[in-house]
Amino acid sequence: PRYRYERVPGEQRMRIPGPVQAPPMGPRPTGNGGYRTNTTRVERVTTIKQDDGGAPYQPGAPVPGNGSPQQQQQQQHHDHQGSTSHTPPGRHRHPRTPRRTPAGSPGGYVSPDRGREKRRQLPAFCFTLCCILFWLAVVVVGVAVLTVYLYYRPQPPKLRVTDASLNAGYVDELTVPGGPARGLALNADLTVLVAITSPNTKVKMVLWYMQLDLYFEGHRIGTSTVLPAPLFEEPRTYALRTVDFVVSEAPLSREDAIAWRNGTVAGGPVKLKLVGKFHTQLNFGRWLPYKYWVYPRCTLWMDPPPNGGLVRARC
Structure with a gap:
């Protein structure tokens, strides 16, 4: 049959005059010059399981959903009587059908991925x-x-040089008894009067250890400890200390020895440097002490010995 199309507003639909059926199949050739026909009867097979409340399909048994409405009603009534005949009074039998419960509700199924995510969330939260x-x-x-x-x-505490005196200073050959000369050495005598000041207004200060090192041209030539210690200083107070440096056979390079001779022979000044090392404690009240190290520095310009006075100091 030919199909006739009609135009429907907004879309196109196909109208079929009758139900569509498969064309009938005739006899099929067998290959040896004859024909065969399919006369085997195909039984209906059901996929209903015993757990779903059904039973395997049996030939000749009525199939649910087929037949007239009266037959379906009779079959349902018969099944209801058969189910209630074996059920104890007061209890009703219901078919076991799977129920889906939301994953977030109590008693619901929790997937392994969700449990794994919860276990990961706890360490991340912590x-x-x-x-x-x-x-x-x-x-x-x-x-x-x-x-x-x-x-x-x-x-921190402040260091200030009040006065200084270069009593002696000369360059000599560094020798070993019974051996040849091994270089140049410096011998000197320096006296320094220093003032250690506490510039704080509300904090008490304690100096547990005080040391001064003497440098010439960047090389340390002497060291001395400042005594007595410890030194307790109230806010806005200072303490005077006299420090003596006796330099004996301090090795010098040829360039440093030439610089010393030029400073003393030419009439000065001789440039020296003092570097302090103070172990300081600041008391913020009674129960809050704070200890640290302080390294003050001062540069001295001295006249040549033996009566070398202090020309200028900068700390």
């Missing part, structure tokens, strides 16, 4: 909480330190 607490502690400590600093205004 790590985030630790980071937050750590940074909060850092902020609190920083604010406390800033508050203490702004209130007390702590400052």
Whole structure:
């Protein structure tokens, strides 16, 4: 049959005059000059399982959903009587059908991936909480330190050279008894009067250890300890200390020896440097001490010995 098309507004639909059926199949050739026909009867097979409340299909048995409405109603009534005849009174038998419960509701099925995600979320939450607490502690400590600093205004001790005297100084050959000369050496005697000042206004200071080193042309030629120690200083106070440096056979290079001779012979000045090393403690109240090291520096310009006085000092 030919099909006739009609135009429907907005779309095109195909109208078929009758139900579509497969064309009938005739006899098929067998290959040996004859024909064969299919006379085998195909039984209906059902896929209903015993767990779903059904039974395997049996030939001749009525199939649910087929037949007239009266036959279906009779079959349902018969099944209901058969099910209630074997059920204890007060209890009803219901077909076991799978129920789907939302994953978030209690008693629902939880997939392994969801459980794995929950186990991963706990360490991540703990790590985030630790980071937050750590940074909060850092902020609190920083604010406390800033508050203490702004209130007390702590400052390190100051070193100032009040007076100095170069009593002796000359360059000699560095020798070993019974051996040849092994280079040049410096011998000198220097006395320095220093003032150690506490510039703080609200903090008490304690100097547990004080040491001064003497340098010439960048090389250390002597060291001395400042006594007595420890030194307790109140705010806005100072203490005077006299330090003696006795330099004996300090090795010098030829360039340093020439610089010393030029300074002393030409009438000066001789340039020396003092470097301090103070172990300082600042007391912020009774229960908050703070200890640290301070390294003050001073540069001295001296007249030539034997009566070398202090020309200028810068600390």
